[in-house]
Amino acid sequence: MKVAVLAHEKFPDRAKTAVGLLRYSDYEIEAVLDRDNAGKRVSEFVPDVQDAPIVAEMADAPAVDALIIGIAPIGGGFDESWRSDVRTALERGCDLISGLHYFLEDDDEFAALAADNDCDVWDVRKPPEDLTVAQGVAGEVDAEVVLTVGTDCSVGKMTATLELLEAARERGVDAGFVPTGQTGIMIEGWGNPVDRVVSDFTAGAVEEMLVERGDDYDYLFVEGQGSIVHPAYSAVTCGILHGSMADRLVLCHEAGREAVHGYEEFDLPPVPEYVDLYEDLAGPVHETEVAAGALNTKGIADDAEARAAVESFAADLDAPATDPVRFGERDGDDAGIDAVLEAIL
């Protein structure tokens, strides 16, 4: 499917969804909309993803099937400066895909235009109506379930999940992806927005996905969210942990992170404490283990230092670890990722 991705004034550093789509999705991205960088190309900013022209507005984009909103302002509201782009897209017959809290299908103008032009509007963050409480049956699916868990939010759980999935598939493993957040859902074209469901249905929203796909794959890689000791988001983390009944966990961490992102008065516990917490909390519902780790080393410039950080992290975990973005296919040294995959598959 050919798409354009809206990322006005935020590409690439504050356009996590847009960059995620460029890196991991199967969409053919024909244009990125960013009025601050019109005339340049994606490759000038992010070299190792699919390339596309950057245009000032939807009217300048080539023919596409859909417009995707690829940024999420704080609060998830709709920026009125995007209205003309969305209007143009609908007038051209494009579908809409959006992860905003503001649902585009509930916007009167967009709803009318979508109806007139036969366009689908997919608000990724709107949970399905039929979700309910977990039945406690995720453990019964055929697939082995691997879940990424974190020491904090924004440490790279989705990226680690997708990198490990890709590496597993390259090695012939029959593995599927279970997204839990808006970018992952857009990439996969399917999934429940677990952080937006009714709190009582958190585990159930994960279980429903595992039951739907669990007999189609040998392995399912579940994208984790937040951290089990996050002052705001631990509920979602806990619901995913129990709802997925994961067989193995991959602990994700960012090198150098010492306090909760955005909640700096809360120190992160030592890594071995996370291992115990996740395993002890999961155990009464489904026995599991932290079988491997993924360390995000983007804050370390020197490769040797990054490798040392990974080794230290692996020692803390007492399990294999790597930085799946930095090491592996990109630097021609697969030993780290091979060890991680061996531990989790």
Place this chain on the structure above:
Amino acid sequence: MKVAVLAHEKFPDRAKTAVGLLRYSDYEIEAVLDRDNAGKRVSEFVPDVQDAPIVAEMADAPAVDALIIGIAPIGGGFDESWRSDVRTALERGCDLISGLHYFLEDDDEFAALAADNDCDVWDVRKPPEDLTVAQGVAGEVDAEVVLTVGTDCSVGKMTATLELLEAARERGVDAGFVPTGQTGIMIEGWGNPVDRVVSDFTAGAVEEMLVERGDDYDYLFVEGQGSIVHPAYSAVTCGILHGSMADRLVLCHEAGREAVHGYEEFDLPPVPEYVDLYEDLAGPVHETEVAAGALNTKGIADDAEARAAVESFAADLDAPATDPVRFGERDGDDAGIDAVLEAIL
């Protein structure tokens, strides 16, 4: 406020909300509606709560200010056999209070009648629109926070919270109640339905209540939900644990319960494991301890056996424990409840 409570065909054993209101609320309950028991009195079924006549329908009830829906069918739907009672109440100018998932204010007939007769409709389970993510500030309120946590759902956390609160107040302690579920919210006339909010806002919904009331009391008693190892409901439990930043925990358990209620294939872990789990999970956000226990011994007929069960539970906790419903004011022996209060205050 004078009220009637609807509990058709379910009073008293399957009318948990109605009985909770009779036992703990300040409402003057003028009638219970139960068409199966019309002509009898509450005291014939439940001797130790406020008494009221049981009537067949709203038309038979004396003058009241509000009708409260005091039962919740599985799924939380509205039973159409109640429609004439609700209609009658509105025609008589009564307000409505309901904890159903089906929101009465969104029912066209009820909305029109409420407008015509100037009645308020309070759907207790509808979360306020302005809830958001936790800021991590519950620990900053003046009050000391005591939270009930459980080994399972339906072990008596709300009851234990209210009994301990009442006993504390009788001893002159300045303590407030923070409800988190529908019955507690009806009793208090205030509160956020934590199990119905957006999952990302679970901790925030608790924090918001603590911030609102935390400087008005010396102690706040927070009603817990579910269990931290419940296959379906642990997300809500975890959000309350971190969102409340409780200073002390009271572990609630039902004597003899060995498996998760309704999920019988999941064994409950041993009591000391719960103590470690709750303390270890809470610690990185806010240091706390399981300071006392509340054991629900209703399944044990013999008082001496019940006392032995409490002693065994206290030994498992390494902390004082009691059955606050069975022992204390009702049997004239305050030693157990005094020890528990001393530990948590």
